[in-house]
Amino acid sequence: MAAHDSVLPIIDLSGYINPKSPEHKEQVISQVRDACERYGFFQVKGHRVPLKVQEGLIQGLSNLFSLPKEEKLKLSFLKNPCRRGYEASGDSIREGDAFPDSKESFYIGREDPVFEPPGFHGPNLWPDLPEDKFRGPIWDYYEATTKLGRTIWEILLQGLGYSPALLDAFAKRPVVQMKMIRYPPLSANRPGQFGVGPHTDFGGVTVLLQQPGKEGLEVWREEKGAWLPVPSIEDVFVINCGDMIQKWSGGQYKSAKHRVINKADTERLSCATFWHGDFSATNPLNPNDPSKDTVGKLLLKRFGNQFSLPKEIMAAS
Numbered sequence: 423m424a425a426h427d428s429v430l431p432i433i434d435l436s437g438y439i440n441p442k443s444p445e446h447k448e449q450v451i452s453q454v455r456d457a458c459e460r461y462g463f464f465q466v467k468g469h470r471v472p473l474k475v476q477e478g479l480i481q482g483l484s485n486l487f488s489l490p491k492e493e494k495l496k497l498s499f500l501k502n503p504c505r506r507g508y509e510a511s512g513d514s515i516r517e518g519d520a521f522p523d524s525k526e527s528f529y530i531g532r533e534d535p536v537f538e539p540p541g542f543h544g545p546n547l548w549p550d551l552p553e554d555k556f557r558g559p560i561w562d563y564y565e566a567t568t569k570l571g572r573t574i575w576e577i578l579l580q581g582l583g584y585s586p587a588l589l590d591a592f593a594k595r596p597v598v599q600m601k602m603i604r605y606p607p608l609s610a611n612r613p614g615q616f617g618v619g620p621h622t623d624f625g626g627v628t629v630l631l632q633q634p635g636k637e638g639l640e641v642w643r644e645e646k647g648a649w650l651p652v653p654s655i656e657d658v659f660v661i662n663c664g665d666m667i668q669k670w671s672g673g674q675y676k677s678a679k680h681r682v683i684n685k686a687d688t689e690r691l692s693c694a695t696f697w698h699g700d701f702s703a704t705n706p707l708n709p710n711d712p713s714k715d716t717v718g719k720l721l722l723k724r725f726g727n728q729f730s731l732p733k734e735i736m737a738a739s
């Protein structure tokens with residue numbers, strides 16, 4: 423495993439999705455397990471998300487973030503009970519950081535017709551842009567990465583010796599949230615300000631697309647005491663495990679700290695699809711886990727802190 427240490431592995435998922443033999447599939451499962459144990463992060467190719475869909479997403483993000491600020495603020499996520507919509511630069515700060523994140527973001531999730539407390543299901547907010555400029559390509563991408571997130575969960579389960587069929591009970595109507603992000607050019611930041619400050623993701627599997635050629639993501643390597651930059655490669659996704667997976671796998675799969683610093687003097691776009699599972703589902707990575715914590719309970723614990731959810735939403739948890 424020597425060569426692995428200074429770069430994240432790039433795993434070819436075609437060996438799992440379209441295997442030439444059972445061994446081929448097993449090989450991918452064990453590569454993913456090794457990467458999750460060692461880094462909590464890896465990159466994937468052969469994932470079956472068409473390049474056209476990825477390009478459509480990046481173009482859609484560019485269309486959205488170029489809207490006038492007043493237009494974007496009309497869609498503020500702070501006024502939305504499902505926390506869907508627009509988050510302005512400066513709305514998000516973590517304990518210990520000197521400045522709020524410089525990024526601006528836009529959130530969507532499953533498209534459910536009515537709001538359901540505590541706020542993981544409900545309708546999305548869509549900007550006033552023609553269908554083919556935003557909603558169409560964004561939804562295609564959401565669906566494709568939702569499928570990829572499920573495939574990764576299947577692989578993670580098998581890496582721990584469980585059947586992928588456990589996912590049927592875990593994901594009847596999974597919470598899958600998508601965060602589209604724009605990082606301003608470096609010169610727009612204050613000295614020491616992060617695009618996104620150091621954090622771990624709080625839920626299940628994260629499927630991340632970095633705009634090709636726009637670097638900035640770094641992963642903390644505890645053993646080395648150093649940040650490892652994650653290259654931004656066309657048609658390659660970054661996958662990582664959140665805190666729920668670390669907890670539910672008994673620490674076998676890591677939830678690694680990461681951050682974003684856009685060092686370039688051009689904007690950087692990215693998009694994270696957070697695939698969590700059903701709100702009321704319990705641990706599929708250890709079906710004998712005595713704690714009966716649900717996805718919803720664990721998410722609310724963290725969301726509550728980060729977004730200052732209104733009291734009535736917290737009370738419903």
Ligand SMILES: O=C(O)CCC(=O)C(=O)O
Pocket residue numbers: 601603618623630632638639680681682692693694
């Ligand atoms: O933009 C990126 O590369 C990473 C974003 C991220 O870590 C997050 O939104 O949780």
Ligand SMILES: [Fe+2]
Pocket residue numbers: 621622623680
């Ligand atoms: Fe993250």
